[in-house]
Amino acid sequence: MRRRKLILGGAGLVGATAFALGVGAWRGGDSRRPADAGEIANGRADLSRMAWRLIDDRGDPVGPQDWIGRATMVFFGFTWCPDVCPTTLMDIADWLEGLGTDADQIRVAMITVDPERDSPEILAEYLSNFDPRIRGLTGSAxxxxxxxxxxxxxxxxxxxxxGDYTLNHTSGVFVFRPSGELASTIDFHEERRFAVPKIRRAIG
Structure with missing residues (x-):
């Protein structure tokens, strides 16, 4: 836990360095970069056509149908991520602030790609460092x-x-309309002046 807090403490510096280097997703020593969310948004990302089932950081089951009827932002990450994930979470908190009262009309979730280490309890503690409206989802591998x-x-x-491990993963945030249809994607470290209008349009 001490290591995770140290990671959070240095997130701003590391995130700024990653941005300066033009990093779209953390490589973790691997030269292959998973795609950004915008690169893979090809029509498959429609909540009404999904069938997964996960558990949130309060221990409650969650599926895509539970998200229909309200605008939703989703991204994939993990609590031991040293730069992209905490930077994305800080950006999301900033976007929610920029939305003002409209922020109450959108749900936000981080789906972990590290279920081995990210239990509901770990996710809840980690996300408490950011905006309290951001929920964490985990489940079996x-x-x-x-x-x-x-x-x-x-x-x-x-x-x-x-001997430890890290994870490469797709970066960026998916933004869905209340219908479950993908409205847009927000790339890693996209400026607030572009991100917030995308979210407002999804809210409708």
Whole structure:
């Protein structure tokens, strides 16, 4: 837990460095970069056509049909992510602030790609460092794989020299209309002046 807090403490510096280098997704020592959300938004990402089932950070079951009827923002990440995930979460908190009272009309969720380490309790503690409206979702390895496939998201485990592991994963945020239809995607570190209008249009 101490390591995760240190990661959060340095998130701003590391995130700024990643942005300066033009990094779209954290490589973790691997030269292959998973696609950004905008690159894989090809019509498959429609909540009404998905069938995954996960558990949120309060222990409640969640499926895509539960999200129909309200605009939704979703991205994939994990709590041990050193830069892209905390930066994305800080950006989302900033967008929600920019939305003002309209922020209450959209739900936000991070789906972990590291179910081995990210239990509901771990997700709840981690996300408490950001906006309280952001929920975390986890599940079995198979359930996470099914959800990722539904969104067209890719992720891969990368072994580190110290014997631990990290994960490469698709970056960016999916934004859905209340109907469940994908409205747009927001790329990693997209400016607030572009991101907030996309979200407002999804809210409708």
């Amino acid at each position: 198979d359930a996470i794989a099914k959800a990722a496939e539904a969104f067209g998201v890719t992720y891969m485990r990368v072994l580190r020299d110290d």
